[in-house]
Amino acid sequence: xxxxxxxxxxxxxxxxxxxxxxxxxxxxxxxxxxxxxxxxxxxxxxxxxxxxxxxxxxxxxxxxxxxxxxxxxxxxxxxxxxxxxxxxxxxxxxxxxxxxxxxxxxxxxxxxxxxxxxxxxxxxxxxxxxxxxxxxxxxxxxxxxxxxxxxxxxxxxxxxxxxxxxxxxxxxxxxxxxxxxxx
Amino acid sequence: xxxxxxxxxxxxxxxxxxxxxxxxxxxxxxxxxxxxxxxxxxxxxxxxxxxxxxxxxxxxxxxxxxxxxxxxxxxxxxxxxxxxxxxxxxxxxxxxxxxxxxxxxxxxxxxxxxxxxxxxxxxxxxxxxxxxxxxxxxxxxxxxxxxxxxxxxxxxxxxxxxxxxxxxxxxxxxxxxxxxxxxxxxxxxxxxxxxxxxxxxxxxxxxxxxxxxxxxxxxxxxxxxxxxxxxxxxxxxxxxxxxxxxxxxxxxxxxxxxxxxxxxxxxxxxxxxxxxxxxxxxxxxxxxxxxxxxxxxxxxxxxxxxxxxxxxxxxxxxxxxxxxxxxxxxxxxxxxxxxxxxxxxxxxxxxxxxxxxxxxxxxxxxxxxxxxxxxxxxxxxxxxxxxxxxxxxxxxxxxxxxxxxxxxxx
Numbered sequence: 001x002x003x004x005x006x007x008x009x010x011x012x013x014x015x016x017x018x019x020x021x022x023x024x025x026x027x028x029x030x031x032x033x034x035x036x037x038x039x040x041x042x043x044x045x046x047x048x049x050x051x052x053x054x055x056x057x058x059x060x061x062x063x064x065x066x067x068x069x070x071x072x073x074x075x076x077x078x079x080x081x082x083x084x085x086x087x088x089x090x091x092x093x094x095x096x097x098x099x100x101x102x103x104x105x106x107x108x109x110x111x112x113x114x115x116x117x118x119x120x121x122x123x124x125x126x127x128x129x130x131x132x133x134x135x136x137x138x139x140x141x142x143x144x145x146x147x148x149x150x151x152x153x154x155x156x157x158x159x160x161x162x163x164x165x166x167x168x169x170x171x172x173x174x175x176x177x178x179x180x181x182x183x
Numbered sequence: 184x185x186x187x188x189x190x191x192x193x194x195x196x197x198x199x200x201x202x203x204x205x206x207x208x209x210x211x212x213x214x215x216x217x218x219x220x221x222x223x224x225x226x227x228x229x230x231x232x233x234x235x236x237x238x239x240x241x242x243x244x245x246x247x248x249x250x251x252x253x254x255x256x257x258x259x260x261x262x263x264x265x266x267x268x269x270x271x272x273x274x275x276x277x278x279x280x281x282x283x284x285x286x287x288x289x290x291x292x293x294x295x296x297x298x299x300x301x302x303x304x305x306x307x308x309x310x311x312x313x314x315x316x317x318x319x320x321x322x323x324x325x326x327x328x329x330x331x332x333x334x335x336x337x338x339x340x341x342x343x344x345x346x347x348x349x350x351x352x353x354x355x356x357x358x359x360x361x362x363x364x365x366x367x368x369x370x371x372x373x374x375x376x377x378x379x380x381x382x383x384x385x386x387x388x389x390x391x392x393x394x395x396x397x398x399x400x401x402x403x404x405x406x407x408x409x410x411x412x413x414x415x416x417x418x419x420x421x422x423x424x425x426x427x428x429x430x431x432x433x434x435x436x437x438x439x440x441x442x443x444x445x446x447x448x449x450x451x452x453x454x455x456x457x458x459x460x461x462x463x464x465x466x467x468x469x470x471x472x473x474x475x476x477x478x479x480x481x482x483x484x485x486x487x488x489x490x491x492x493x494x495x496x497x498x499x500x501x502x503x504x505x506x507x508x509x510x511x512x513x514x515x516x517x518x519x520x521x522x523x524x525x526x527x528x529x530x531x532x533x534x535x536x537x538x539x540x541x542x543x544x545x546x547x548x549x550x551x552x553x554x555x556x557x558x559x560x561x562x563x564x565x566x567x568x569x570x571x572x573x574x575x576x577x578x579x580x581x582x583x584x585x586x587x588x589x590x591x592x593x
Contacts, residue, residue, distance in 0.1 A: 053464060057447070064333055064354065069311065073318055073390060080397075081228065087394035088452050088580060091307060092354040097581025100447040106461060108445035109583050110362060113352040114334030125369060131445075131468070150317060151331050 004124045004135075005167030007046070012038045014157035022102070028085060029098060030068040031157060032061065032142040036095035037102060039161035040136055046163050047103055047134075056107040056132035057099050058123045061092035062141035063153070064113045068094075070147055099136060107132045123164040134165040188590075189368040189440045190433030192265065192378070193426035194532050195257025197250055198519050199235030199419055203257060207529075208536050214545040214563050216518050218405040218417050221387070230396040233405040234387055235419030235520025244316070244324035246386040247309035248336060250422030250525075255344050255382055258424035262292070265434045292345065292378065295432070301348035301376035304337035305363035305383040306524035307356060311390045340382065348376040356579030357486070358445070359383065360423070360527020361587050365443045367427045377432060382424040383528030391523070392418050398453065406489030406521070408514040408546055409498075409560055411553040416488040419520020423529035436592030438538050441475065441572065444468025448582030455493050455578055459500030462576065462584045466504045469586035475572060480510050480588070482543055483574045484534050487514020488521055493578065498556045500576075505557075510574075513561040517548030527577045531587060534573045538591045541570045 012035055020026060020038050029037070036059065047055060072086040088094060093111035100106065108131055112118050116139045123135035141156040148155040196203065199217025200210035210217065217235045224232040239246055292300055310331045316323040330336040334352040341350045349370055353363040360383040367379035385391075395401050395418060402415035430439065446468065448461035455462075470477060485497050494514075501509050515530055522529055537544055545563040552560050575587045 052449075053446070061354070064310070066310070066314070066331060069308075069314055069390070070318070072394070073314060076318075076389070076393060082393055082397055084394070084397035087397055090390075090394065091356050091580055093356055093581055093583070094452070096355070096447070096583070097452050100449040100582055101452070104449045106447050106449045106464060109355060109447050109581070110366075110445075111353065111355045113332070113354050114337075118351060125373060129369070 004127045004164045006120065007043060007163045009160050009162045010039050010042045011158060011160045030086065030089035030094065032065065032068065032140050033089060033095040033098045035142065035157065035159035036138045036140050037098050039138055039159040040099055043136065043161065043163040044103065046165065047105070050134040050165060052104050053106045054133040055105045056126050056135040057096045057105060057109045058119060058135050058137045059093060059096050059111045060116050060119050060139045061111060061113050062139065063143050064092040065090050065094065066151065067142050067144040067147050070144065095138065095140060105136065127164060127166055134163060137162050137164060188430040189371050189427050190430050190437035191425055191439070191535055192428040192433050192437065193258040193262030194535060195254040195261060195424040196421065196529055196532055197237050197253045198421040198522070198529060199237055200518060204261065207533060210518055211533060211536055211542065211544050212564060214547050216547040218517065218520055224392050229392050230399065230401040231403040233417055235417060236387055237420050244312065245327040245330060246312055247306065247384045248326060248330060250386060250420065251340055251382050251384040252343070254422035254424035255340060255380060258380065258426045259344060262426045295378055297345045297347040299348055299377040300346040301367065301370050301379040302337060302341040302346040302350050303363045303367045303379055303381045304333065304340065304352045305359040305381065305528060306333055307354055307359060307385055308388065308391055308523065309333045309336055309384055311388045312386065315388060315390055344380065346380055354524065356581050356583050357523055357526055358577045358579040358583040358585040359524040360531065361575065361577045361585035362445065364425065364440065364527065364531060364587060368440050371427060371429050378426060378428040380424060380426050381528060382422065383525035384422045385420060385523040385525050387418055387420040400490060402489055405548060406516055407548045407550065408487035408489040408516050409494050409552055409556045410549050411551045413489045413491060413494060413553070415490055416516065417520045419522040421519060421522040421525040421529045423525050423532050425528055425532055438535050438592065439590050441588045441590040442469050442473025443587045444472060446584045448584065450582055453580050455496035457496065459496045459503055461582060462497060462500035462578060463503040465584040465586040466500065466574065469574065469588050473588045475588065477505050478508065480572050480574045481570050482537065483510055483512040483576065484530055485512050485514040486577045487516055489516060495555050497576065501557055509557040509559045511543050511559045511561045512557050513544050513546040515544060517546060527585065531575050531589070534575050534589050538570055538573060538589060541567055543567055
């Protein structure tokens with residue numbers, strides 16, 4: 001069986017959000033989901049080459065959903081309680097759901113919290129094992145300025161995405177930044 | 184046992200029904216519910232104060248760490264006991280806040296090198312106690328602050344318990360536990376580890392209970408999975424650990440993970456698909472991986488949250504896969520509450536006990552089965568003579584579905 005092949009990486013930052021035209025639903029998402037969804041857009045052409053139930057989504061959420069958690073929890077004393085919409089995004093894996101819905105991808109979903117080491121290895125493993133024929137990979141790193149101080153990390157708002165599928169091996173430039181220093 | 188099988192070699196748990204595996208075993212036999220009022224969630228801010236709380240030291244700064252540590256300690260003790268290395272001292276199970284050990288980490292695994300032991304943590308909100316404390320300017324321990332990033336909790340647990348192999352933190356909503364077990368099995372099957380400690384943990388927090396209140400997703404009287412009057416879930420907390428080992432390293436006879444499948448509904452962020460197609464896809468993938476026919480499944484342990492849509496969706500998925508001959512099915516969230524990131528691990532652990540006891544677990548708090556649920560719904564536990572394969576299901580926000588098949592020793 002040929003090794004999985006990897007596309008080039010697409011990188012987006014918060015500066016790209018304002019120009020995005022991904023429909024009204026996009027505006028209701030948290031920043032991590034917006035970045036992930038936007039980062040995946042260039043790979044749509046690949047989704048028609050593989051049955052969509054055979055496309056997995058593998059996400060690494062560098063800091064989990066902490067920035068959204070903090071934003072949601074700010075509303076704890078509001079009349080009516082915290083936002084139910086934001087609560088939905090206090091799961092690190094929320095972006096998987098949004099990507100799946102937008103592109104009707106019904107394959108397996110996998111979300112790691114922490115560094116990006118697992119991303120390519122796990123995506124390739126899903127394909128080698130026959131659990132999927134393609135895998136959308138996203139590394140999202142969202143740390144709001146307020147949170148950055150709390151966890152002693154640098155503020156960030158980026159997402160990198162690439163697509164892995166069956167094919168000849170390639171040597172991708174994943175372009176994934178080093179994780180923030182650990183305390 | 185097949186060459187690629189991954190065996191279950193040790194279990195540990197703390198939950199609403201008590202400390203330790205034997206407490207859970209007793210609850211399964213007696214169909215006990217651990218749901219009860221909890222004063223922390225009284226008042227108008229929360230839809231209900233009926234939750235599945237584990238007994239922890241009051242005002243704990245880092246409850247997720249305590250729950251996970253407790254479960255891991257028991258699982259490793261169980262592993263060593265099965266190998267004849269250790270006699271478990273029951274007093275070790277009485278202090279869930281204790282995180283110091285009398286044995287050096289290297290000695291935990293007898294002759295298994297620590298570099299060949301991995302750890303996979305499953306959680307959704309293990310870090311949230313620290314966020315609440317810091318947001319409210321309340322005292323917060325250094326460890327809780329450090330564990331704001333859950334991958335650091337996994338790293339610290341691995342260091343504490345002497346697992347120097349691969350360490351991963353999985354967070355896939357309420358399917359996290361099943362996905363973590365799949366990851367642990369994959370690490371073993373691809374040779375990255377000889378054994379993996381899979382630990383699922385989530386604790387009760389105002390953050391989570393307020394969130395489900397905002398979604399109006401809680402049953403004010405406590406959840407009633409598959410009941411005609413069901414109207415919501417009950418939050419719970421637990422730490423549950425399962426030690427997986429390569430098949431040839433297991434003490435025989437051993438219960439094994441036979442196969443799994445995962446899928447996404449691609450339908451809605453918080454609501455399941457109405458037709459159960461996504462979950463049916465995951466079940467079929469699991470059957471295919473396990474090389475089993477549908478009629479070889481002897482029991483289904485459902486996700487069974489007690490929300491109207493989830494339980495109806497699961498019933499539809501079971502009809503799709505099994506037709507009119509659905510195997511016995513039941514759900515345990517009326518016993519344990521919905522333990523989120525721990526759910527897949529603790530409910531799989533319950534399935535391990537069911538296989539050991541040849542017992543079909545019941546569905547605690549079920550009074551009148553809904554019309555749309557399978558006729559094979561098990562209300563109260565019953566012994567059976569044949570119980571070889573169990574299908575475990577979980578679903579979650581973001582349309583996630585997971586299915587895992589356990590096999591008894593062949």
